[in-house]
Amino acid sequence: MTNRILLTLALLLAGLALAGELPAGPGAELVFAKCQICHDLTYPLQNAGLSEDEWASTVDDMIDYGAPIDEEERSVIVEYLATYLGPNPPPAEEGAEGGKAAAESNVDGAAAYAANCAGCHQAAGQGVPGAFPPLKKNPVLAKDASYPALVALFGLQGKLEAGGATYNSAMPPLGQLDDATIAAIVNHVLQTFNEDLLPKDFKPLDAATVAELRKQALNPQQVLELRAKLLDSK
Amino acid sequence: MKNQQQRGITRRDLIKRAGTVSAALGLFPAVTRFARAQTTPKASEVVIGKDPRLIVHNSKTGVMETPLEILREHEITPKQFLYIRNNQVLNGGKTNEPIPLAGWPVEIVGMVLRPAHFDAAALEDLTQYEVKMVLQCSGNGRSFFAKYGAKAKGTQWGHGGMGQTVWKGPKLKDVLAHFKVEPHAAAQFLTVNGRDLPPATGGRPDFEHSLPWSNDPETDWIGRDVTENAILAIEMNGEPIPAVHGGPVRLIVPGYYGTMNVKWVGQIRFEARESYNYNQVFRYRVPLYPVEPGQYDKKKQGYENSRPNWHQKVKAVVFAPLDGEQVKAGTVKFWGVAWNDGVQPVEQVLVSKDQGKTWVSAKISAPDSPYAWYKWEVYLPMSAGEHEVWVRAIDRWGRAQPLDGVVDWNPSGYEWNGADRIKVKVG
Incomplete structure (x- = not known):
């Protein structure tokens, strides 16, 4: 019970209704993708209430620590944090944000990968041993294109082995990306990093299949269970 | 050429199995609605051997706090409940399991007559000292700045970034004597670097800290604690130090804030000045004079107008x-x-x-x-x-x-x- 009191207090301090959720707004996706390379969303959420200057200096600190954030991204992130986690209440939600139409299917997979994945898994998919698993030459990905799509949609959490190293961490779900973007990223990862492992009859993943997978609403641990099953199947 | 049957699991299967798993557990909100929400893992999932009731602040490096109702129940805080503040992670170090002493190299270098390079197993053969002490993160209680009027940036710790611990190992001064290291008379600081590394995102300075060293502990109050009392600990609470708490070798300076008790000791350097490492100059310092709450940037801090988080305040x-x-x-x-x-x-x-x-x-x-x-x-x-x-x-x-x-x-x-x-x- 007292635990709950502490938790409530922490939330009150942060001025938030729900733990772990970024308010929707322009830049939220970038904050989601970049900040979680090194730390949980708990940190920006706990620090809600800082002024624009304080957020700017915080983001600069993170860049000093090695966060891969360029000049343009920096201004988007600072503006988001100052607006939605700043000293004043955020503007009313702008509605359209979540359900972006999955318009064209010709999304640039390489660009989408660079924007959403490369921060952790690195530009060539080589990963960082012990911290971020490699996507390059990773057989489990090539077994079934649905699996990487599920990881992107719902995240992955728990202990796993890849490329001879063990990992025990959490990848955040990237479900805010539309179906076509997820399909493009998966195809990029498979066709660029795992070309040799793909079956000869490999068919690129399409947005409709991603839409179908999205309905499963898994949690990151369940995705890990699926990974284990996939590995067991020969 | 393999067909789908031979591969044993088809896309349809995967979708179906996923459905079965979710149906079995039957507790799914529409994940897409909370697309930018995060599922913070439990402490026990972040670090092997931790109690799931600890409050996780950052799962990436493993930062967690002990609720007071657990902390107060123990005279010595058991390892499954002890808080963690990790800036960096030792590869394979997110566990309460120990790392063997043998095969762990330590070096003492810098302004010394004879640099020493030795295997940590040598520490077992020297006279052992045991000290019971409060281990406390220097950020402990940070959330109270916000509660009472002026938010301070960083992990919003309650009171649970602390615990009572017992450390055992040889005194640093005995190690120096054993290897005949002899720090130079002009050495005034000890800079300690652990074998943990910054994330490979590039550019991030490796974590290290400088502590005051006194060649004349009779007259020098600031450096006396390190010179007289520092130990190279190899045990915590009567067992080999859990990896996540800095084992196999952790520098312990009784009375100092946790951050100065550097984990995973690999290198000790004697120097005439404090390290200019980012973590020593811009972080883990407080201004010497009162500053206006919310209006002072840490980058204004330097050696002359601020001091490191060394001695714990009452x-x-x-x-x-x-x-x-x-x-x-x-x-x-x-x-x-x-x-x-x-x-x-x-x-x-x-x-x-x-x-x-x-x-x-x-x-x-x-x-x-x-x-x-x-x-x-x-x-x-x-x-x-x-x-x-x-x-x-x-x-x-x-x-x-x-x-x-x-x-x-x-x-x-x-x-x-x-x-x-x-x-x-x-x-």
């Missing part, structure tokens, strides 16, 4: 009743702990239920180590209604907790030691 924390707790009218027992840097004893713990107009002296029991928790308790008559109770500790040098901790606001919110204030509902 502090008392209420363990019962907890903030917000309901108690029965009548005589109520308040109790908790108090401690400081161990340089002088804690002499008084004062308790007020009228916002500091009048104070009652609590009964203190001194611990068997100057660096450990002093237990205090006091019985107060409480009438029905809501009350706020304040507690402050004072040591023999008169070092006391400020009634308003925000007077010591600093840009990164270190070293909170404002009088503890708890609200109790008496019914």
Whole structure:
């Protein structure tokens, strides 16, 4: 019970209704993708209430620590944090944000990968041993294109082995990306990093299949269970 | 060429199995609605061997806090409950399991006559010292700056970034003597670097800290603790040090804030100046003079106008009743702990239920180590209604907790030691 009191207090301090959720707004996706390379969303959420200057200096600190954030991204992130986690209440939600139409299917997979994945898994998919698993030459990905799509949609959490190293961490779900973007990223990862492992009859993943997978609403641990099953199947 | 049947699991299968798993557990919100929400893993999933009730602040490096209702139940904080503040991670180090001493290289270099390079197993053969002490993150209590008026950036710790621990190992000075290292007379600092590495995102400075070293401990108060009392610990709470708490070798300076007790020691350098490492110059420091809350940037801090988080400030924390707790009218027992840097004893713990107009002296029991928790308790008559109770500790040098901790606001919110204030509902 007292635990709950502490938790409530922490939330009150942060001025938030729900733990772990970024308010929707322009830049939220970038904050989601970049900040979680090194730390949980708990940190920006706990620090809600800082002024624009304080957020700017915080983001600069993170860049000093090695966060891969360029000049343009920096201004988007600072503006988001100052607006939605700043000293004043955020503007009313702008509605359209979540359900972006999955318009064209010709999304640039390489660009989408660079924007959403490369921060952790690195530009060539080589990963960082012990911290971020490699996507390059990773057989489990090539077994079934649905699996990487599920990881992107719902995240992955728990202990796993890849490329001879063990990992025990959490990848955040990237479900805010539309179906076509997820399909493009998966195809990029498979066709660029795992070309040799793909079956000869490999068919690129399409947005409709991603839409179908999205309905499963898994949690990151369940995705890990699926990974284990996939590995067991020969 | 393999077809789908031979591969054994088809896309349709995967979709179907996923469906079965979710149906079996049957608890799914529409994940897409909370697309930018995060599922923070439990402490036990972040670090092997930790209790799931710990409060996770950052799962990536493993930063977690002990709820006070767990902390107060133990004289020595067991390893499954002890808080963690990791800036960096040792590969494979997110576990309470130990790492073998043998095969762990340590070097002592810099301004010394004879640099030493040795295997950590050699530390077992030297005379062992044991010390009981409060291990406390220098950011512990940071959230109270916000609570009482001026937010300070960083992990918003409550009081649970601390624990009582027992460390054992040879004294650093004995290690120096054993290897005939002989620090140069002009060496004034000890810079310690662990074998953990910054994330490979590039550009991030490797974590290290400098501590004051005194070649003449009789006259130099600041460096005396390190010179006289530092140990290269190889045990925590009677066992090999858990990897996540800095094993196999951790520098322990009793009385110092946790951050200076560098984990995974690989290198000790004697130097004439403090390291200019980012973590020493811009982080883990407080200004020497009061600064305006919320208006001072940490990058204005330098060697001359600020000091590192070395000696712990005097502090008392209420363990019962907890903030917000309901108690029965009548005589109520308040109790908790108090401690400081161990340089002088804690002499008084004062308790007020009228916002500091009048104070009652609590009964203190001194611990068997100057660096450990002093237990205090006091019985107060409480009438029905809501009350706020304040507690402050004072040591023999008169070092006391400020009634308003925000007077010591600093840009990164270190070293909170404002009088503890708890609200109790008496019914």
